[in-house]
Amino acid sequence: MGVYWHLAVKSFQKHLAYRAANLAGIATNAFFGAVYVIVYTALFSGRSEVGGLTLEDTITYAILAQSLLMVMSAFGNRELSEAIVKGAIAVDLARPVDFYLYWASIDLGRAAYYLVFRGLPTFAIGALLFGVELPPSVGAFALFLGALALGVVVSFAFRFITNSLAFWTTDARGLLYLTNTVIMFFSGFIVPLNFFPPQLQSIANALPFRALAQLPINVYLGKAALPEVLPAVANLLVWLVALVVIGRVVLTRMVRRVTLAGG
Amino acid sequence: MARVRHYLPLYFRLISAQLRSQMQYRVSFVADLAGNFLITLLDLAMVGILLTRFSAVGGWTLGEVLFLYGASSVSFSVAELLVGGFDDFDAWVVRGEFDQVLLRPLPVTFQMMTARFHVRRIGRLAQAIIALILAFSLLNLHWTTFQIAFFGVMLAGGALLFMSIFIAGATFSFWAPQAHEAINIFSYGGQFMTTYPMHIYQQWVVSFFTFVIPMAFINYYPSLYLLGKPDPFGLPAFMPFLSPVVAVVAFRITIALWRIGVRRYQSTGT
Numbered sequence: 001m002g003v004y005w006h007l008a009v010k011s012f013q014k015h016l017a018y019r020a021a022n023l024a025g026i027a028t029n030a031f032f033g034a035v036y037v038i039v040y041t042a043l044f045s046g047r048s049e050v051g052g053l054t055l056e057d058t059i060t061y062a063i064l065a066q067s068l069l070m071v072m073s074a075f076g077n078r079e080l081s082e083a084i085v086k087g088a089i090a091v092d093l094a095r096p097v098d099f100y101l102y103w104a105s106i107d108l109g110r111a112a113y114y115l116v117f118r119g120l121p122t123f124a125i126g127a128l129l130f131g132v133e134l135p136p137s138v139g140a141f142a143l144f145l146g147a148l149a150l151g152v153v154v155s156f157a158f159r160f161i162t163n164s165l166a167f168w169t170t171d172a173r174g175l176l177y178l179t180n181t182v183i184m185f186f187s188g189f190i191v192p193l194n195f196f197p198p199q200l201q202s203i204a205n206a207l208p209f210r211a212l213a214q215l216p217i218n219v220y221l222g223k224a225a226l227p228e229v230l231p232a233v234a235n236l237l238v239w240l241v242a243l244v245v246i247g248r249v250v251l252t253r254m255v256r257r258v259t260l261a262g263g
Numbered sequence: 264m265a266r267v268r269h270y271l272p273l274y275f276r277l278i279s280a281q282l283r284s285q286m287q288y289r290v291s292f293v294a295d296l297a298g299n300f301l302i303t304l305l306d307l308a309m310v311g312i313l314l315t316r317f318s319a320v321g322g323w324t325l326g327e328v329l330f331l332y333g334a335s336s337v338s339f340s341v342a343e344l345l346v347g348g349f350d351d352f353d354a355w356v357v358r359g360e361f362d363q364v365l366l367r368p369l370p371v372t373f374q375m376m377t378a379r380f381h382v383r384r385i386g387r388l389a390q391a392i393i394a395l396i397l398a399f400s401l402l403n404l405h406w407t408t409f410q411i412a413f414f415g416v417m418l419a420g421g422a423l424l425f426m427s428i429f430i431a432g433a434t435f436s437f438w439a440p441q442a443h444e445a446i447n448i449f450s451y452g453g454q455f456m457t458t459y460p461m462h463i464y465q466q467w468v469v470s471f472f473t474f475v476i477p478m479a480f481i482n483y484y485p486s487l488y489l490l491g492k493p494d495p496f497g498l499p500a501f502m503p504f505l506s507p508v509v510a511v512v513a514f515r516i517t518i519a520l521w522r523i524g525v526r527r528y529q530s531t532g533t
Contacts, residue, residue, distance in 0.1 A: 018441075020439070020441035021441055021443075021444055024441075024443065024444035024445035025444050027445050027448060028444055028445060028447050028448050028452065031448045031452050032452060032455065035452065035455055035456050038463055038464055038465075039313075039320065039459050039463065041463075042320045042321045042459070042463035043313060043317040043320050044317070047317070050316060050317065051316070169290055172291075173291050173294075173295070174288075174290060174291035174292065174293070174294030174295035174296075174297075174298060174383075175290065175291070175294045177294065177295060177298035177299070177302070178294045178297055178298040178301065180298070180302070181298060181301040181302045181304075181305060184302065184305055185305050185308070190305055190306075190309050191309050191312050191313060195312055195313065195316045196312060197312070197315075
């Protein structure tokens with residue numbers, strides 16, 4: 001256990017080095033958040049509630065979504081597939097640690113970094129500029145933190161599978177790009193799933209990606225209390241188990257036949 | 264003219280070399296193109312979902328917003344196809360690759376235009392054209408010949424403005440290569456902002472994007488005229504027609520700044 005904790009801490013520290021890039025990222029996230037807020041304000045004009053969200057809810061939703069983008073790797077993350085293509089994983093595979101948990105630890109360290117150094121500042125700027133709602137209760141906030149953790153793990157488990165495509169083809173880049181569009185759309189990062197037409201909403205609810213944005217944010221807003229959340233969480237846990245099993249199966253099969261480029 | 268005749272064939276030769284090299288990775292090439300089409304289609308879907316649900320934004324309906332979005336998106340993708348090579352210029356500076364560019368016997372700007380020509384970017388253009396077709400089918404416009412011509416002028420001017428943003432971003436990298444992501448605010452953020460009618464933003468924001476970084480000229484002011492919308496700011500009637508002038512001036516200023524950057528460039532030594 002200790003070694004994985006260490007790996008996560010190292011990964012967290014590695015990101016600390018890119019301070020200017022992170023500041024620029026905060027500015028970008030905050031800017032997009034601000035445009036979303038203004039657009040939603042104009043869209044709502046006169047309406048009190050749409051899809052179960054008030055304007056105030058939606059503003060908080062937009063700011064929270066921008067704060068979580070990098071935490072959830074919504075734009076994808078090619079670290080693993082690049083390591084595979086470059087052959088750098090030869091060393092990783094030789095290490096006396098579980099390869100899957102090795103990369104999971106690295107990813108959790110990354111998520112923790114982005115939560116503290118990207119998410120919180122972006123959220124604080126949004127809160128100062130536009131005002132945000134707070135969770136209705138301490139319980140809801142605790143549930144929100146739980147939902148965040150679930151989202152981070154689901155995101156990793158899914159990306160591990162798509163990144164592993166690099167074992168099979170050296171040009172996994174395009175495929176990753178393609179799968180990422182699906183995540184973006186069905187997670188609720190671009191538009192709250194609350195505003196989706198019903199058919200699209202039911203597709204989104206069957207997929208695991210709402211764990212990345214829609215679920216945690218709705219829990220934060222108190223739109224989904226414990227009784228309503230339980231079926232969703234159960235569904236997502238089944239997804240999580242499936243994704244982890246698939247990821248591990250892909251891993252064992254691919255490692256057996258992989259030829260590394262070395263380098 | 265002689266220069267154009269010299270560089271144009273060279274341009275197409277270098278682009279087709281890029282095309283052939285990118286087609287080597289067949290799966291990635293197709294997936295990249297499809298991915299680029301789909302990910303930009305999400306922006307279009309967002310506009311569609313929001314305006315079906317809410318019916319209008321700042322008094323503009325779905326068709327009108329699609330027109331704004333499509334116009335800005337066409338301009339953006341044309342700019343990205345032509346000068347997208349400037350977009351990851353920070354990496355060139357950090358890795359010292361720009362030194363190679365300076366050593367080759369071709370104009371620097373010309374090399375930058377041909378260096379990173381990503382064919383996948385056609386995906387965004389295809390999506391943008393779909394947006395415009397949707398807009399036209401919803402709007403039922405009756406344009407004069409002059410308006411049709413002005414529509415073309417708007418798209419070209421918009422492309423020139425987005426090109427200016429890309430090149431200004433690269434110029435910024437000479438001094439602060441680490442903070443390059445902030446440029447996304449004006450490139451991708453600019454495309455996002457110009458999707459919606461400018462008057463929904465605060466007055467100072469509109470002033471900023473009219474007089475400092477003239478993004479309101481990309482599509483908003485020309486569209487007021489093309490769609491026959493009232494000008495909520497009560498600006499002079501010639502405002503829409505200033506767009507091409509503003510675009511050319513902005514582009515010239517940007518190129519001048521870029522040249523200063525090139526002249527003062529000091530390698531990282533790597």
